[in-house]
Amino acid sequence: MDKGCRRSTLALLLFLFSFYAEASFSRHMDDFIEAVRQVEDEDPRSNPAAVLMKLRRAAGLNDAFIQHLLGDAAAAAGGPGTNATLSVYIRKAVHHRVTEDGEEHGVVLTPDGTTVALTPLLLGIEAGYLPRSKGAVQALYQLALTKDLRLSWKHNSHTKLLGPDGCWDSVTSPQVFTLLDGPSMLTTAQINGGMDGVILGTRAKSRRPLKLSGLLMEYYCSGLESKGLDATPCVISRRRRENFSGRTSLPMLTRQAVKSVELQRRLAGRPEMGVKERKQLVAVVKAGMTEFVREYMDCPPIIPRCMWGAQPYRGTPTNLSLPLSFLYIHHTVTPGQPCLTFQQCSADMRSMQRFHQEDRGWDDIGYSFVAGSDGYVYEGRGWLWQGAHTLGHNSIGYGVSFIGDYTVQLPSQHSMGLVRDQLTSCAVGGGRLIANFTIQGHRQVVNTSCPGDALYNEIKSWEHFGVCIDEYRPASAEDELQVQRKKSLG
Numbered sequence: 001m002d003k004g005c006r007r008s009t010l011a012l013l014l015f016l017f018s019f020y021a022e023a024s025f026s027r028h029m030d031d032f033i034e035a036v037r038q039v040e041d042e043d044p045r046s047n048p049a050a051v052l053m054k055l056r057r058a059a060g061l062n063d064a065f066i067q068h069l070l071g072d073a074a075a076a077a078g079g080p081g082t083n084a085t086l087s088v089y090i091r092k093a094v095h096h097r098v099t100e101d102g103e104e105h106g107v108v109l110t111p112d113g114t115t116v117a118l119t120p121l122l123l124g125i126e127a128g129y130l131p132r133s134k135g136a137v138q139a140l141y142q143l144a145l146t147k148d149l150r151l152s153w154k155h156n157s158h159t160k161l162l163g164p165d166g167c168w169d170s171v172t173s174p175q176v177f178t179l180l181d182g183p184s185m186l187t188t189a190q191i192n193g194g195m196d197g198v199i200l201g202t203r204a205k206s207r208r209p210l211k212l213s214g215l216l217m218e219y220y221c222s223g224l225e226s227k228g229l230d231a232t233p234c235v236i237s238r239r240r241r242e243n244f245s246g247r248t249s250l251p252m253l254t255r256q257a258v259k260s261v262e263l264q265r266r267l268a269g270r271p272e273m274g275v276k277e278r279k280q281l282v283a284v285v286k287a288g289m290t291e292f293v294r295e296y297m298d299c300p301p302i303i304p305r306c307m308w309g310a311q312p313y314r315g316t317p318t319n320l321s322l323p324l325s326f327l328y329i330h331h332t333v334t335p336g337q338p339c340l341t342f343q344q345c346s347a348d349m350r351s352m353q354r355f356h357q358e359d360r361g362w363d364d365i366g367y368s369f370v371a372g373s374d375g376y377v378y379e380g381r382g383w384l385w386q387g388a389h390t391l392g393h394n395s396i397g398y399g400v401s402f403i404g405d406y407t408v409q410l411p412s413q414h415s416m417g418l419v420r421d422q423l424t425s426c427a428v429g430g431g432r433l434i435a436n437f438t439i440q441g442h443r444q445v446v447n448t449s450c451p452g453d454a455l456y457n458e459i460k461s462w463e464h465f466g467v468c469i470d471e472y473r474p475a476s477a478e479d480e481l482q483v484q485r486k487k488s489l490g
Contacts, residue, residue, distance in 0.1 A: 025089050026173045029110045029220050032093055032118065036213040038086055048204065048212040049129035055122055058087045059094035064267045065147065069139040070126055094118045098187065102179040104166060107189040109174040110220050112238045113303055113342030113376065115166065117193035120144045124197020125212070128204035138259055141248075144197030146257040147264075148186055149292060162295055163188050167306035171346075180304060191296055195244040196237065202247060203235060228340055229375050229414045238375030245297045250289055257285045299426035300418040302369070303378045308346035311353060314363045317385040318395075323434045326397025327424065328390040329459050330367065330442045331451040336405040338373035338412065345372035348403050349380075362388045368398040371419050373412045383432050391446050398427070399442075406452035420462050438466035 025031040039051055046054070056062065057073040067073075096106030096119045107117050124144030130136040164181035165188040168174040179187065200219055210218070220237050235243055258281060265272070273281065332352065339345035353365040360366075366388035367380040380399075381387045389399025400419055402411045410416070427433035439462055442450035451459070459465055 025093070026175060027093065027108050027168075027177065028174055029108045029116065029216070032108050033213050033216050033220075035086060035089055035093070036216065038083070039090075040211055040213055042083065048210075048215065049126065051212050052122060052126040052129070055090060055094070056126065058090040059119070059122075060091060061094070061119060061123065065264060066123065066143065068263070068267060069143055070123070070130070094122065096190070098179065102166075102182070104177045104179055104187055104189060107177050107193075109168055109171065109177075110237055111342070112220070112374065113171070113307055113346070114192055114237065114240075114301065115168070115177060115189040116196060116237075117187070117190040120148065120190060120193040121197045121200070124194065124201040125204055125215070126201075127197075128201030132205075138256060140198060140201045141253070141256040142260040142263070144201060145191075145194035146253060147260045148190055148194065149253075149257055149288065162186055162191065162292060165189075165304055167304065171307070171309075171343075180306070191292075192240065195240050195296070198247060199235065199240070199243050228338070228412055229373060230412045241297060241301060250286075250293050253289045253292070254282065254286045257289065258282055261285075294426075294429050298422065298429060300377045300422035301375070303342070303346075303376050305379050305382075308349040308378055310349070310365070311357065313381075313385070314357060317363070317381070319384055320386050320395065322383075322432050323427075324397050324432065325434055325437055326393065327427075327433065327437060327439045327464075328393065328397050328399045328442055328445070329419075329439065329451045329455065330389060330399060330401035331406045331411075331455055332370075332401050332403050333405045333450070333452075335403055338404040338415075340373055342374055342376070345374050345376070345378060345403065348372075349378050356388070364388075366399065367401045369400045369419075369423065371400065371402045371411065371415045373403065373415050375414060375418075377418055377423060383427075383430070390442060393445055397440075398433070402451070402455065406455035407449070408452075408454055410454050410458055416458070420459075424464070437464055439464045440466060 062073045098104050107115050127140040127143050166177050166179040169176040335348045339348050356362045356366050365380045368387045370378045387394050387399045441456045
């Protein structure tokens with residue numbers, strides 16, 4: 001065999017090895033952490049900051065803005081460039097883009113069921129290893145979040161600014177992530193990655209000498225579920241929104257977004273803004289940040305239907321006439337135990353939907369939302385569709401159920417807080433509940449023991465709890481099915 005043929009054969013073998021090795025990694029955070037471990041193993045003496053710079057070089061994250069704040073990644077010695085397969089995977093995994101058909105790349109599925117963009121996550125963590133100074137704090141927020149946020153305000157008001165979330169083709173071996181709605185200026189995955197970048201960047205130096213892979217594993221851990229969220233460490237991904245809220249504020253976010261605009265102008269050689277122009281920018285940024293705070297700090301994290309594996313609605317949903325006046329609290333009884341993981345909560349949601357559709361003949365799972373004990377609220381019929389949760393009252397209120405039997409015990413404090421404080425605040429702020437809405441237990445309007453004695457006694461202490469008896473008003477075929485079923489049971 002001549003040298004040319006040998007070179008061609010070797011190139012083919014290398015390509016095939018690279019292809020199949022890269023394909024063995026899914027777009028799951030666990031697989032990305034394994035790739036990080038491989039980078040660390042190439043030089044066991046590398047500290048986390050050096051590993052992050054190598055990842056940045058492999059991913060091609062080296063524009064002028066990033067270089068100004070973090071340095072030139074091309075200067076990183078060694079790294080995954082010595083392993084072509086690893087470099088290909090890292091570039092594909094980290095490089096963020098949204099295609100015309102709504103696929104989002106550069107994102108990974110985390111063990112808690114949420115999706116995170118890797119670019120803002122890694123940039124935020126790397127900024128956390130900069131020498132402590134006022135400039136380091138600015139770099140952290142600007143790289144992880146505010147640089148991307150301010151881009152969304154350069155466009156007209158007809159463009160959706162924040163969201164949407166999306167769904168994976170598989171939650172066991174995720175490869176393709178598709179957005180639920182038309183592309184926006186900033187996706188939920190980018191915002192999740194940005195918040196995590198700020199949290200872990202703030203925490204990075206305090207965790208020395210932990211490796212980067214260890215820092216990520218600790219934060220996105222999936223091995224503490226048996227303790228329940230009330231007993232787990234505070235700084236984990238399932239507490240993302242509360243941890244981020246505790247580290248920042250609307251004025252701070254606004255200030256950092258404006259500074260990122262000013263830095264971009266300087267790097268582009270443009271003159272400084274005049275007083276009037278800067279005031280206009282601050283007003284626009286503040287309005288945008290107010291929306292961001294409401295959507296991603298005041299509202300609870302909600303797992304969309306497609307992520308827990310919902311079957312389609314049977315028939316045509318009845319749209320609610322918003323805003324509503326009531327929030328009805330339920331417990332599931334069956335399942336009787338709290339769900340502590342995304343996997344278990346999703347299985348419970350599917351089980352309840354099967355029971356409601358197959359055994360009760362309803363169009364869909366009856367509840368508007370369901371609270372797990374894993375740190376998340378699960379979307380049932382959601383904000384817009386009328387539910388089948390509270391006989392005769394489905395058109396005037398949302399039905400929210402806690403997974404578990406709460407006759408003698410309470411749900412986790414964390415899950416109750418998600419419903420009592422965040423879900424209600426989100427509903428009022430979004431025009432879905434009136435400001436003086438009423439919370440009632442299921443038993444107050446229907447002859448039932450739901451939501452269990454323990455939970456009912458608890459909600460009587462909640463703000464907005466009310467004892468008024470509102471008018472019975474059957475409004476749907478599902479209401480009639482509930483009436484007929486009660487009659488058949490005697």
